[in-house]
Amino acid sequence: MTTLAPTEQSSEKQITHKSEHGDYRLLGLITFLVADGMTFAGFFAAYLTFKAANPLLPDAIYELELPLPTLNTFLLLVSSATFHRAGQALKLDKTKLCRRWLLLTASLGIAFLVSQMVEYFTLPFGLTDNLYASTFYALTGFHGLHVTLGAIMILIVWWQARSPDGRVTSKNNFPLEAAELYWHFVDGIWVILFIILYLL
Amino acid sequence: MTITVPQTNKQPSEKLQPTGWLRYLSFSLDHKVIGIQYLICGFIFYLIGGALASAIRIELTSPVSDFMARDVYNQVLTLHGTIMIFLWIVPVVNGAFGNYLIPFYVGARDMAFPRLNAVAFWLIPPAGLMLITSYFINGAAQSGWTAYPPLSITTPAAGQIIWIISVLLLGGSSIFGGINFIVTILKLRRPGLQLMQLPMYCWAMLGTSILVVLSTPVLAGTLILLSFDIVAHTGFFNPALGGNVIVYQHLFWFYSHPAVYIMVLPAFGLVSEILPVHCRKPLFGYTTMVYSIMAIVVLGLVVWAHHMFTSGTPPWMRLFFTIATSFIAVPTGIKFFNWVATLWGGRISLNSAVLFSCGFIINFVLGGITGIALAQVPFDIHVHDTYFVVAHFHYVVYGGSVFVIFSSIYHWYPKFTGKMLNENLGRFHFLITFIGFNLCFGPQHWLGMNGMPRRVAEYDPQFTFVNQLSSVGALLMALSTLPFLWNIFQSALKGPIAGDNPWQGLTPEWLTSSPPPVENWKGEAPLVSKPYGYGVNKEESTMESVDDAQGDNNS
Numbered sequence: 017m018t019t020l021a022p023t024e025q026s027s028e029k030q031i032t033h034k035s036e037h038g039d040y041r042l043l044g045l046i047t048f049l050v051a052d053g054m055t056f057a058g059f060f061a062a063y064l065t066f067k068a069a070n071p072l073l074p075d076a077i078y079e080l081e082l083p084l085p086t087l088n089t090f091l092l093l094v095s096s097a098t099f100h101r102a103g104q105a106l107k108l109d110k111t112k113l114c115r116r117w118l119l120l121t122a123s124l125g126i127a128f129l130v131s132q133m134v135e136y137f138t139l140p141f142g143l144t145d146n147l148y149a150s151t152f153y154a155l156t157g158f159h160g161l162h163v164t165l166g167a168i169m170i171l172i173v174w175w176q177a178r179s180p181d182g183r184v185t186s187k188n189n190f191p192l193e194a195a196e197l198y199w200h201f202v203d204g205i206w207v208i209l210f211i212i213l214y215l216l
Numbered sequence: 217m218t219i220t221v222p223q224t225n226k227q228p229s230e231k232l233q234p235t236g237w238l239r240y241l242s243f244s245l246d247h248k249v250i251g252i253q254y255l256i257c258g259f260i261f262y263l264i265g266g267a268l269a270s271a272i273r274i275e276l277t278s279p280v281s282d283f284m285a286r287d288v289y290n291q292v293l294t295l296h297g298t299i300m301i302f303l304w305i306v307p308v309v310n311g312a313f314g315n316y317l318i319p320f321y322v323g324a325r326d327m328a329f330p331r332l333n334a335v336a337f338w339l340i341p342p343a344g345l346m347l348i349t350s351y352f353i354n355g356a357a358q359s360g361w362t363a364y365p366p367l368s369i370t371t372p373a374a375g376q377i378i379w380i381i382s383v384l385l386l387g388g389s390s391i392f393g394g395i396n397f398i399v400t401i402l403k404l405r406r407p408g409l410q411l412m413q414l415p416m417y418c419w420a421m422l423g424t425s426i427l428v429v430l431s432t433p434v435l436a437g438t439l440i441l442l443s444f445d446i447v448a449h450t451g452f453f454n455p456a457l458g459g460n461v462i463v464y465q466h467l468f469w470f471y472s473h474p475a476v477y478i479m480v481l482p483a484f485g486l487v488s489e490i491l492p493v494h495c496r497k498p499l500f501g502y503t504t505m506v507y508s509i510m511a512i513v514v515l516g517l518v519v520w521a522h523h524m525f526t527s528g529t530p531p532w533m534r535l536f537f538t539i540a541t542s543f544i545a546v547p548t549g550i551k552f553f554n555w556v557a558t559l560w561g562g563r564i565s566l567n568s569a570v571l572f573s574c575g576f577i578i579n580f581v582l583g584g585i586t587g588i589a590l591a592q593v594p595f596d597i598h599v600h601d602t603y604f605v606v607a608h609f610h611y612v613v614y615g616g617s618v619f620v621i622f623s624s625i626y627h628w629y630p631k632f633t634g635k636m637l638n639e640n641l642g643r644f645h646f647l648i649t650f651i652g653f654n655l656c657f658g659p660q661h662w663l664g665m666n667g668m669p670r671r672v673a674e675y676d677p678q679f680t681f682v683n684q685l686s687s688v689g690a691l692l693m694a695l696s697t698l699p700f701l702w703n704i705f706q707s708a709l710k711g712p713i714a715g716d717n718p719w720q721g722l723t724p725e726w727l728t729s730s731p732p733p734v735e736n737w738k739g740e741a742p743l744v745s746k747p748y749g750y751g752v753n754k755e756e757s758t759m760e761s762v763d764d765a766q767g768d769n770n771s
């Protein structure tokens with residue numbers, strides 16, 4: 017029996033190392049999101065400075081329609097709410113319900129991406145047509161990339177939560193919380209982007 | 217019945233990792249191995265960057281372009297700047313010493329995210345190799361380390377794109393490192409260890425990491441836009457297509473001014489660790505040190521346009537950025553006086569580590585003074601883009617950060633290797649570095665004030681003699697590496713055994729074996745609440761009056 021002791025001990029030691037400190041992964045994620053947010057801040061600052069300093073060249077075409085992006089805003093805001101519901105369901109150990117909300121959230125994200133694509137293909141200007149066209153595609157494209165990654169993350173969490181003793185449970189809900197925080201962040205960025213790019 | 221005590225309890229991390237020197241080539245998760253990886257990798261790039269600098273100085277011994285073609289000169293200049301900043305100073309003052317020391321200082325067994333840590337390191341060698349090989353493929357970038365458009369858009373695209381990709385990788389590495397340091401310092405402290413009891417280097421790294429996290433992403437975004445301009449022919453920064461080059465400059469300096477503090481704040485922290493040990497006195501003014509670091513972090517984020525005084529900057533902006541920049545002199549001055557006060561009346565051992573630290577103090581003050589001068593618009597308009605700027609930033613970057621790197625190597629080498637370095641060789645190294653450095657960059661102030669522009673291979677013949685003087689200094693600097701390298705290798709093989717604590721230091725890294733074991737301590741991590749409690753026993757009580765400023769740090 018004594019031969020088992022070392023492994024037992026070392027695994028115990030491992031655990032104490034981890035639990036000596038609370039969960040610090042969240043702070044890591046928040047720091048990362050601050051950094052990510054600064055990338056967007058740089059883009060926004062660039063766009064606003066362009067707007068103040070560089071008038072649209074006379075023959076350039078740059079017009080945006082509001083309906084589709086408004087729908088997009090709506091989709092993302094609702095998806096934030098559904099993600100929140102998924103988190104609540106997981107806390108109550110209602111894994112099935114949680115997974116349903118997750119799937120709904122991912123679908124809303126994918127709907128956003130589709131609608132964004134539709135907008136891209138119906139706009140009267142392309143990436144290199146003029147300064148504003150380029151800025152528009154760069155900003156929405158960079159944000160769309162974030163939505164894509166977020167949707168993939170949600171589907172991964174959805175997959176990991178498939179069995180009640182799986183990797184995402186009410187006790188180990190960090191993957192879900194992380195994805196949720198990220199998703200809210202991406203939605204928040206969209207709201208700012210919507211105001212700056214479409215409304216101002 | 218005898219129950220055998222389980223043999224040394226090997227951690228899984230230790231079992232999976234190679235041992236011996238091979239582990240320095242592995243994806244090791246041990247913060248000490250990663251720290252040494254950063255240091256050695258950085259030093260190799262320093263040698264490459266130094267060879268490029270020598271090429272520049274050889275070219276500049278004569279007023280005509282004779283040693284290399286003009287476009288080669290541009291490539292060499294760009295590679296030199298990029299390598300020295302992104303592959304030598306930033307990774308070494310942050311990654312190398314940060315990874316090695318911070319877990320000790322907070323009483324942890326490793327960084328918060330060991331895997332992320334290893335990834336951050338392993339982004340560096342490929343990025344550096346890519347950058348250097350671009351020279352041999354299609355020619356490296358030619359637009360300087362600042363990559364200002366329209367120059368960066370009109371010079372050959374391949375080299376510039378490779379430059380952008382490698383800087384993006386290095387930026388990513390830096391951000392991962394920053395996240396790791398912030399979480400480690402804030403969350404992994406040993407229970408009972410207060411923030412205000414941390415060694416000063418922790419504060420420096422916390423401040424630096426905040427700057428890294430806030431500013432590096434802006435550079436990344438900007439370079440992505442620049443790459444669109446080059447590859448897809450968008451016009452963000454291309455005036456011919458309705459774009460705006462000034463926006464690039466703002467975004468670039470929003471990163472790159474903080475970057476100068478990313479290079480020098482950790483050096484401040486390291487000096488604050490080294491001086492108290494070798495003059496047996498507490499660090500003077502701990503609290504004011506902490507606040508000045510944080511003040512520098514805040515101010516450092518709002519001074520960037522002092523690099524753009526000649527870019528058509530409107531008067532209100534010039535005024536604001538002159539005042540904000542001048543204000544940085546206050547916290548910087550506080551730190552300077554604190555170091556001097558730490559040395560004052562101490563029992564200083566004039567070893568290599570202390571000499572390099574004192575060299576740092578002298579050089580940095582000179583560089584700081586020229587910095588303040590540059591922040592004044594009327595003067596800056598006169599000397600912007602001349603050799604005066606080159607002199608200024610080499611005084612702060614080389615005379616500051618690089619001197620501190622050497623000081624730190626002399627100080628921590630016994631801990632890293634368990635062997636002592638040869639002190640006389642180290643003092644000799646200091647002497648030629650100090651003389652060579654001042655001979656190389658001192659005269660450049662004069663060159664700049666008299667109108668020699670920077671970044672060109674040809675100049676007015678009246679500047680020939682002073683340029684040759686500067687090149688002699690550069691030669692001395694190049695030669696100074698030889699005794700250093702000899703010392704490092706010789707001592708690793710034949711140096712006297714150092715023991716755990718050759719300097720009688722009180723900070724936690726000295727309270728374990730040299731080199732330390734995996735996971736840092738055999739048993740519990742020690743609780744060091746007075747990292748600077750030097751000179752408090754009877755024989756050294758003469759220092760008591762000075763210690764008062766240390767507040768609760770002395771008993």
Ligand code: HEM
Pocket residue numbers: 362475476477479480522523541542544545548583584586587588590591592596599600601605608609612613616
């Ligand atoms: C702390 C370490 C410092 C570092 C590493 C540093 C680095 C640099 C670098 C690299 C440049 C040249 C940028 C370029 O044109 O390519 C520069 C320029 C400048 N530095 Fe510093 N600096 C430091 C401290 C200071 C201080 C303390 C001040 C003023 C309080 C200052 C003020 C300036 C100004 C105004 C310029 C612009 C000169 C010009 O381009 O016309 N620097 N510095």
Ligand SMILES: [Cu+2]
Pocket residue numbers: 472473476519520522523
């Ligand atoms: Cu600056």
